[in-house]
Amino acid sequence: MIPTHIEHIGIAVKDLEASIKYYEEILGMKCYAIEEVKDQKVKTAFFKVGQTKIELLESTDPSGPIGKFIEKKGEGMHHIAFAVNEIEDKLQTVKEKGVRLIDETPRKGAEGLQIAFLHPKSTNGVLTELCEKKEE
Ligand code: ZN
Numbered sequence: 001m002i003p004t005h006i007e008h009i010g011i012a013v014k015d016l017e018a019s020i021k022y023y024e025e026i027l028g029m030k031c032y033a034i035e036e037v038k039d040q041k042v043k044t045a046f047f048k049v050g051q052t053k054i055e056l057l058e059s060t061d062p063s064g065p066i067g068k069f070i071e072k073k074g075e076g077m078h079h080i081a082f083a084v085n086e087i088e089d090k091l092q093t094v095k096e097k098g099v100r101l102i103d104e105t106p107r108k109g110a111e112g113l114q115i116a117f118l119h120p121k122s123t124n125g126v127l128t129e130l131c132e133k134k135e136e
Helices: 016-026 065-073 087-096
Strands: 005-013 033-037 042-049 052-059 076-083 113-118 128-133
Touching (some): 016 042, 052 065, 065 076
Parallel strands (some): 005 052, 076 128
Antiparallel strands (some): 005 076, 033 042, 113 128
């Protein structure tokens, strides 16, 4: 499997507003979208660095995945997302190679991407997301 690029890096934050301010005022990047992903109980903010995005994730519910992550580990890098083509095939391939999947089939993520997560127990501790932009 050869990913085409790093689609985004997900960073868990406690306070989206304050974090946006850091990226905008200190790093000089521009937040181009804020989106709530209800299924995931998160509010996300996006920045672009070249072809790669930074995705800030603020929990909207302590029982959601980001809420639990922050409670356990605090703020910080949450996941890395690789862009792939034919995501269903790629998921099947990594599964056949013994990787534990969080998502057996792709689901809809922010920005209309098809996404699926690989379990960090199978990826040296880095929560890994595969994603594909499907043409509508
Ligand atoms: Zn992501």
